[in-house]
Amino acid sequence: MNHLTLTALLAMTATAASAAPTAYPLTVDNCGHALSFPQRPDNVVSIGQAATEILYALGQADRMAGTSLWFNAVLPRFEEQNARVARISDNAPSFEAVLARRPGFVPTMFEWMIGAEGAVGTRAHFAEFGVPAYVMPTDCEGKDNLVGADGTRLAPFDIQTLWDSIDQMALIMDAQEAGDALVADLKAREAAVAGRAAAMKLEDASAAVWFSSADLQLDPFMAGGMGVPAWMLERLGLRNVVTTDEEWPSVGWETIARADPSVLVIARMDRRRFPADDHEEKLRFLRSDPVTSRMTAVREGRIVILDAEAMHAGIRLIDGLEALAEAMEGLSR
Structure with a gap:
C-alpha cells in the first residue's frame, strides 16, 4: 500500500510529465565535495537508517547491495524491500565489508562515518576505489562534525536540508518523480502538525x-x-x-x-x-x-x-x- 497523502499524489501527477530523467554523467556538489556518477548507480550500500529508508521510499531496493547502522526496525511499509537487501552490520560496517559489495554509491546519514575522521572510511579512501561517498546535507550543512562527540551545530537545523537530501538522492538514482512526491507528502504533513501545535497554545x-x-x-x-x-x-x-x-x-x-x-x-x-x-x-x-x-x-x-x-x-x-x-x-x- 502506498502511504502518500492526496497532496503528494497530486504533486506526482503534476510532475510526471515534466520531470526529465537524470542526465549522466552527473556531478553533484555534496558538502563542498564534487561527486561524479558516470551512470545510474548499482550496488548501493547505505550507512545509516535515514539514508536507507529514503532509498526505500524512492523505490530503489533493487539497486541496493547492503544496509547498515540501524536504530529501529524498518518501517512496516518497507519490510518487503528490506528483506531483499543484505544487512551488512547493525552498527557501523567495516570499510572492507562495504567494498566487498562493489558499491557504485555509498550514502550516509552521518558525516563522521565517511568524513575526515571516518569511522568506516574517509571520502579519500572511497575515492581511491572509484566509489562516490555521499553525506546527507542534514548532517554537514550548518554543522562542524570535528567538534564534539557527535558534532556541533553552527546554525539551527533547517528542514530544507532534508528536502535537499531527498532531492539529491532522487537525482542520483534517477527517481525524481518519486522524490518530488515524497517531499510533497512530508511537507504537507509537517504543515498539518504546525496547525495542531498552534491550536494547543502551549505557554512556557x-x-x-x-x-x-x-x-x-x-x-x-x-x-x-x-x-x-x-x-x-x-x-x-x-x-x-x-x-x-x-x-x-x-x-x-x-x-x-x-x-x-x-x-x-x-x-x-x-x-x-x-x-x-x-x-x-x-x-x-x-x-x-x-x-x-x-x-x-x-x-x-x-x-x-x-x-x-x-x-x-x-x-x-x-x-x-x-x-x-x-x-x-x-x-x-
Whole structure:
C-alpha cells in the first residue's frame, strides 16, 4: 500500500510529465565535495537508517547491495524491500565489508562515518576505489562534525536540508518523480502538525530529550539546542532546556533536574550498544534515581517515548513530529 497523502499524489501527477530523467554523467556538489556518477548507480550500500529508508521510499531496493547502522526496525511499509537487501552490520560496517559489495554509491546519514575522521572510511579512501561517498546535507550543512562527540551545530537545523537530501538522492538514482512526491507528502504533513501545535497554545512549556547513555550512572546524551529534536520541540512550541550547540552533549541529571522540564522525551530503539538504549531501562532509572525521580515530569508521568530514528533527519522525522504532537495533545487535556 502506498502511504502518500492526496497532496503528494497530486504533486506526482503534476510532475510526471515534466520531470526529465537524470542526465549522466552527473556531478553533484555534496558538502563542498564534487561527486561524479558516470551512470545510474548499482550496488548501493547505505550507512545509516535515514539514508536507507529514503532509498526505500524512492523505490530503489533493487539497486541496493547492503544496509547498515540501524536504530529501529524498518518501517512496516518497507519490510518487503528490506528483506531483499543484505544487512551488512547493525552498527557501523567495516570499510572492507562495504567494498566487498562493489558499491557504485555509498550514502550516509552521518558525516563522521565517511568524513575526515571516518569511522568506516574517509571520502579519500572511497575515492581511491572509484566509489562516490555521499553525506546527507542534514548532517554537514550548518554543522562542524570535528567538534564534539557527535558534532556541533553552527546554525539551527533547517528542514530544507532534508528536502535537499531527498532531492539529491532522487537525482542520483534517477527517481525524481518519486522524490518530488515524497517531499510533497512530508511537507504537507509537517504543515498539518504546525496547525495542531498552534491550536494547543502551549505557554512556557519546556522539554528535554534523552537519547541514551554510555552507562546509566553516567551523564546522559541529551538533545542539544540546535539539532533535529530541538527543531521538533520548537515546531510544537516547546522550549528545549538544553541550550548547548553540541548535537548530543552529555548533561548531568542535576542540571536537567534544576531546569525541571515540563516533559521528558526518551528514545526507544532496537539497537543495544548501551544499557540505556532500552527505553524500559530509562524509565526504571528515571523513577528510581534520587535526583530524577523528583522531577515534575517524572512524578506526573509526563514522559513521551519516541523511536530513536524519529529523532534523526530522515523521513521518520515527520513521524516523530506527529507522534510528539499527539502525545502533547493528550498531556495538555
